[in-house]
Amino acid sequence: MEPLVAALVVAVLIGVPSVVLWRVLRGRSELGSSPAERATFETLHTASLAAPPLRAGLTQAGALKASRHLRELLGSPAIAVTDREELLVYDGAGDHHAKDAFRHAAGTLEDGRTQVLALDCVYLECPIRHAVVVPLTTEDRVVGTLAAYGDHASAGLVRAAQEVARWVDSQLELAELDRSRTMLMEAEVRALRAQISPHFIYNSLTTIASFVRTDPERARELLLEFADFTRYSFRRHGDFTTLAEELHSIERYLTLERARFGDQLQVTLRIAPEVLAVAVPFLCLQPLVENAVRHGLESKPGVGRISILAEDAGAECGISVEDDGIGMDPERLRRILSGEDRATGVGLANVDERLRQVYGDEYGLMVETGRGAGTKVSIRLPKYHPGVSA
Amino acid sequence: MSPAYGVTAVVLVLLAAVLIGAFGIRVSRTTSDFYVASRTVSPLWNASAIGGEYLSAASFLGVAGLILTYGADMLWLPVGWTGGYLVLLVLVSAPLRRSGAYTLPDFAEARLESMVVRRASSVLVVLIGWLYLMPQFQSAGLVFQTVTGAPTWAGGLLVAVVVALNVLSGGMRSITFVQAFQYWLKLTAMAVPLVFMLIAWRSGGSPGLPPGDPWALPLHGREHPVYATYSLIMATFLGTMGLPHVLVRFYTNPDGRAARRTTLLVLTLLGAFYLMPAAYGYLGRVYGLPATDAVVLTLPGRLIGGTAGELLTALVTAGAFAAFLSTSSGLAVSVAGVIAQDLMGGGVRPFRMATVLAVTVPFALAGLARTLPVADVVGLAFAVAASSFCPLLVLGIWWRRLTTVGALAGLLTGGGLACGAGVVTIVGGPYSGWVEALLAQPAAWSVPISFTVMIVVSLLTPSRVPRNVARTMVRLHTPEVLDVDRGDWRPRSV
Numbered sequence: 001m002e003p004l005v006a007a008l009v010v011a012v013l014i015g016v017p018s019v020v021l022w023r024v025l026r027g028r029s030e031l032g033s034s035p036a037e038r039a040t041f042e043t044l045h046t047a048s049l050a051a052p053p054l055r056a057g058l059t060q061a062g063a064l065k066a067s068r069h070l071r072e073l074l075g076s077p078a079i080a081v082t083d084r085e086e087l088l089v090y091d092g093a094g095d096h097h098a099k100d101a102f103r104h105a106a107g108t109l110e111d112g113r114t115q116v117l118a119l120d121c122v123y124l125e126c127p128i129r130h131a132v133v134v135p136l137t138t139e140d141r142v143v144g145t146l147a148a149y150g151d152h153a154s155a156g157l158v159r160a161a162q163e164v165a166r167w168v169d170s171q172l173e174l175a176e177l178d179r180s181r182t183m184l185m186e187a188e189v190r191a192l193r194a195q196i197s198p199h200f201i202y203n204s205l206t207t208i209a210s211f212v213r214t215d216p217e218r219a220r221e222l223l224l225e226f227a228d229f230t231r232y233s234f235r236r237h238g239d240f241t242t243l244a245e246e247l248h249s250i251e252r253y254l255t256l257e258r259a260r261f262g263d264q265l266q267v268t269l270r271i272a273p274e275v276l277a278v279a280v281p282f283l284c285l286q287p288l289v290e291n292a293v294r295h296g297l298e299s300k301p302g303v304g305r306i307s308i309l310a311e312d313a314g315a316e317c318g319i320s321v322e323d324d325g326i327g328m329d330p331e332r333l334r335r336i337l338s339g340e341d342r343a344t345g346v347g348l349a350n351v352d353e354r355l356r357q358v359y360g361d362e363y364g365l366m367v368e369t370g371r372g373a374g375t376k377v378s379i380r381l382p383k384y385h386p387g388v389s390a
Numbered sequence: 391m392s393p394a395y396g397v398t399a400v401v402l403v404l405l406a407a408v409l410i411g412a413f414g415i416r417v418s419r420t421t422s423d424f425y426v427a428s429r430t431v432s433p434l435w436n437a438s439a440i441g442g443e444y445l446s447a448a449s450f451l452g453v454a455g456l457i458l459t460y461g462a463d464m465l466w467l468p469v470g471w472t473g474g475y476l477v478l479l480v481l482v483s484a485p486l487r488r489s490g491a492y493t494l495p496d497f498a499e500a501r502l503e504s505m506v507v508r509r510a511s512s513v514l515v516v517l518i519g520w521l522y523l524m525p526q527f528q529s530a531g532l533v534f535q536t537v538t539g540a541p542t543w544a545g546g547l548l549v550a551v552v553v554a555l556n557v558l559s560g561g562m563r564s565i566t567f568v569q570a571f572q573y574w575l576k577l578t579a580m581a582v583p584l585v586f587m588l589i590a591w592r593s594g595g596s597p598g599l600p601p602g603d604p605w606a607l608p609l610h611g612r613e614h615p616v617y618a619t620y621s622l623i624m625a626t627f628l629g630t631m632g633l634p635h636v637l638v639r640f641y642t643n644p645d646g647r648a649a650r651r652t653t654l655l656v657l658t659l660l661g662a663f664y665l666m667p668a669a670y671g672y673l674g675r676v677y678g679l680p681a682t683d684a685v686v687l688t689l690p691g692r693l694i695g696g697t698a699g700e701l702l703t704a705l706v707t708a709g710a711f712a713a714f715l716s717t718s719s720g721l722a723v724s725v726a727g728v729i730a731q732d733l734m735g736g737g738v739r740p741f742r743m744a745t746v747l748a749v750t751v752p753f754a755l756a757g758l759a760r761t762l763p764v765a766d767v768v769g770l771a772f773a774v775a776a777s778s779f780c781p782l783l784v785l786g787i788w789w790r791r792l793t794t795v796g797a798l799a800g801l802l803t804g805g806g807l808a809c810g811a812g813v814v815t816i817v818g819g820p821y822s823g824w825v826e827a828l829l830a831q832p833a834a835w836s837v838p839i840s841f842t843v844m845i846v847v848s849l850l851t852p853s854r855v856p857r858n859v860a861r862t863m864v865r866l867h868t869p870e871v872l873d874v875d876r877g878d879w880r881p882r883s884v
Contacts, residue, residue, distance in 0.1 A: 060853060061853055061854070064853075073657045081595075084757070092714075226651075238876075242644075242646070244428050244430065247424060247427065247428045248422075248424070248428065251428075252423035254424075266422070268421070268422050268426040269421055269422060269423075269424065270421075270427075271428065273429065273430055273431045273642070274431060274565075274566055274641075275565065275642065276428060276430045276644065277430065277641065277642065277644045277645075279490060280678050312565075313463040314723060314727050315492055315727050315731060383492040383641060384490055384491050384492040384493070384496040384500070384502075386499055386500060388490070389490040389865065389876065390490075
C-alpha cells in the first residue's frame with residue numbers, strides 16, 4: 001500500500017507542473033508558423049496582458065503592473081508613466097533618470113503635444129540619451145503622459161509611442177466607462193429604494209380616521225404604529241437592514257392593514273431563527289406583502305390567508321410570501337416585471353430590479369401564480385455578499 | 391460482548407439522522423405572532439449547537455485513548471480544544487460577526503477585497519475539511535468493528551453514505567436545535583456510563599495506579615515531550631478559529647456582543663464535557679485496558695458487565711455515532727458549499743457534485759492512509775488551520791497594514807508547510823526522533839513562519855493595502871449600537 005501512495009504523491013507532484021509547462025510551451029508554438037504571424041500574435045498578446053491593470057484607470061498600482069508590457073510593446077530600454085500630479089512608474093534601465101521623469105513630462109502635460117527631448121547623462125554606459133514623451137488623453141483632456149526612453153529618438157519610436165499611447169487612451173476610456181457604470185448602478189439603487197405606495201398611506205389614514213370618533217384609543221395606537229412605520233420607511237441612511245428589522249416593519253404594516261380588514265386577513269409566519277440576522281436590501285419584503293394584500297385579497301370575498309416563510313439554506317436564505325387570493329395572469333405578471341405595465345405592481349418590479357442590481361441576475365424574484373390560484377413570490381438572498389451589510 | 395445492543399444503537403442513531411434529514415424536522419415554528427417569529431437564537435442554544443458540531447470522534451473517543459496511552463501530557467488536548475475558544479473569544483468572535491462574513495473565504499474577501507485571496511482560502515478550507523473528515527471515517531470504522539466485528543471500511547462507508555444523503559437532502563444540519571440536541575446527547579452518552587463506572591470503581595475499593603507508575607507524570611510518554619506539548623498547545627489554541635464548520639455557526643448570532651456571549655458559553659459547555667474523557671482514560675489505565683481509541687467503548691463492559699454493561703456500551707456507541715454524524719455533516723456541508731460556490735461556480739448541480747467530492751475524497755484517504763490515533767490526525771487539521779487562518783484572522787482584524795500579497799503569501803506558506811507535514815505524516819512514516827516530532831506536530835514552527843511571512847511580505851508591499859481598509863476596520867470594531875457611518879453599498883469591482 002505505502003509504495004503505491006508514495007508513487008501517487010510523486011506522480012502528482014511531478015505531473016501537475018509538467019502538464020502546466022507543456023501547455024504553456026504548446027501555447028507558444030501555436031502562435032503561428034511564419035515569423036511575421038508570430039510577431040503579430042506576440043504583440044497582441046503583450047497588449048492583452050497590459051490591458052487589465054489599465055482598466056482600473058491611471059493609478060500607481062495599475063501603471064506598475066502594465067509598465068513591463070508597455071515597455072515590451074515599445075521595445076525601448078525604459079519607459080515612464082505619469083499622471084497630472086506625479087510620476088507613477090519608471091520602468092527599465094537607467095534608474096537615475098526616474099527623478100527627472102516628471103520634469104520631462106511637464107511640457108507635454110502643458111500643451112498636450114508629443115515632445116522629443118535630448119537628455120544629458122553623466123554615465124557613459126547609460127543607454128538613455130533621448131526621451132519621447134506623448135500625452136495620454138481621455139475626452140480631449142490630457143490626463144497623463146507616457147515617455148519612451150532610448151539611445152536615439154527615431155521617427156519609428158515616436159510613431160510607436162503615439163500608437164501605444166492611443167491604445168492606452170482607449171483602455172483609460174474603458175476605465176472611465178466602468179467607473180460611470182458603477183456610479184450609475186449606485187445611483188439606481190439609491191433611486192429605487194423605499195417606495196412606499198401612496199395607496200397605503202391614503203388607506204391607512206382613512207382607516208385611522210374612521211376610528212377617531214368610535215374608538216379614540218385605538219385610533220391613537222394606530223397613528224403611532226403609522227408614525228413608526230413611516231419613520232422606518234423614510235429613514236435616510238443605509239441601503240440594507242436585517243431580516244429581523246424588516247419583519248418588524250411588516251408587523252406594523254400588517255397591524256394597519258388588519259385594522260382595515262379585521263379578521264378577514266390571516267397571517268402565518270414560519271421564520272427560521274438562523275436567518276434573522278441576514279442583511280437584506282432595505283424594504284425588500286414590505287412590497288411583496290403589500291402586493292399579497294392588495295392584489296391577492298382586496299378583491300376577493302371571504303377570509304384571505306398570507307403566509308410568510310423564511311428558511312435557512314446553507315449559504316443562502318430563502319424567503320417567500322404566499323397568498324390564496326385571486327392570483328394573476330402570468331402574461332400580465334411578465335409585463336409588470338419587465339416594466340411595461342407601470343399601472344400596478346410597481347413594488348414587485350422595483351424589488352426585482354433592486355435584487356438584480358445588488359446580487360446579480362440569478363437572484364431576481366420568482367413568482368408562481370395563475371388566475372384564481374393565489375400567488376407565491378420567492379426570493380433567495382446570499383448570507384454574505386461583498387459590500388452588503390446591515 | 392454480544393453485538394445486538396450495539397448494532398441496535400447504531401441503527402437507531404443512523405435512522406434518526408436519515409429521517410431528520412429526509413423529512414427535515416423543521417421544528418415547526420409556525421405562528422402568527424411576529425414577536426415569537428422574530429426571536430433570534432439565544433446564545434445558549436447557539437453554544438450547544440457549536441458544541442454539538444465541534445465534539446467529534448476525536449473528542450469522544452480519541453482523547454481518552456491518548457490519555458490512556460501517553461498519560462498526563464495528553465490532557466493538553468482537551469485543554470487546548472477548549473482554550474481555543476478563549477482565543478476566539480478575545481481576538482476574533484465579535485469582529486468576525488460584525489464583518490458579516492458567513493464563511494472564512496467570505497471574510498478573506500470582505501477584509502482584503504481580493505478574489506485571489508478568497509480562492510486560496512477556499513482551497514485551504516477544503517483541505518482542512520478533508521483532513522478533519524478522514525479520521526472521523528476511520529474511527530467510525532473502528533467503532534463499528536469493535537461493536538460488530540465488521541471490516542474497518544464498513545463503518546466509515548456507513549457514515550459517509552448517511553452524511554452524503556443528509557447533506558444532499560438539505561435537512562438536519564442547518565437547524566440549530568438539532569445540533570444543540572446532539573451536544574446534550576453526547577454529554578449524556580459520556581456522563582451516564584461514567585457515573586455508573588465511578589460507582590463500580592468506588593465499590594471495588596477505589597483502586598489507584600500501581601505504585602511507581604510514571605503515567606501521571608508530566609512531560610513523559612512521547613519523544614521530545616516539551617516540543618510536542620508546546621506545539622500541541624499552539625495548534626489547538628490557535629487552530630480552533632480556523633475550523634470552517636465552527637465559524638459558520640457564529641453567523642446565527644444577531645450581533646458581535648451575542649457572538650462573544652455564545653463563545654463564553656461554548657467554553658463552559660466544552661469544559662464540562664472534556665472533564666470526562668480524562669476520567670475514562672484514568673479508569674482505563676487503572677483497569678489495564680489495551681491502549682486504543684476504543685477504550686471509551688470497552689470500558690463500561692469491562693467495569694460493569696452483564697446486561698447493564700451492554701446497555702451502557704450501547705449508549706456510548708450511540709454517542710460515538712452521533713459524534714461522527716454531526717461533525718461530519720457539518721464539515722461536509724461547509725466543504726461542499728465552498729467547493730460548489732468558489733471552485734465550481736455555484737448552483738444546485740455543482741453542490742451535489744461537490745457534496746460527493748467532499749465525502750468521497752476523505753473516505754478514500756481513510757482507506758489509503760495508515761491508521762493513526764484519531765486525535766492526532768485531527769490535531770494535524772488544527773495545525774493547518776492555526777498556520778493559515780489564524781494569522782489571516784488575527785492580522786486581518788487587528789492590523790491595518792496587512793496587504794493582499796502578504797495575506798496570500800502567509801496563507802500559502804503556512805498552510806502549505808503544515809499540509810505538507812500532515813500528508814507526509816499520514817501517508818509516509820512512521821519516522822523516528824526529531825523528524826517524527828517536527829512532522830507530527832508542525833504547529834510550533836509553521837505558525838511562527840506563517841505570521842512572519844504575512845507580516846514581512848505585507849511590510850514589503852505597502853502599496854497593496856486594500857483600498858477600503860479604514861471602512862472595513864470601522865465596521866469590524868465598532869459595536870452595532872453605535873450610530874456611525876459604515877459606508878454604503880458598492881457594486882463588486884473585480
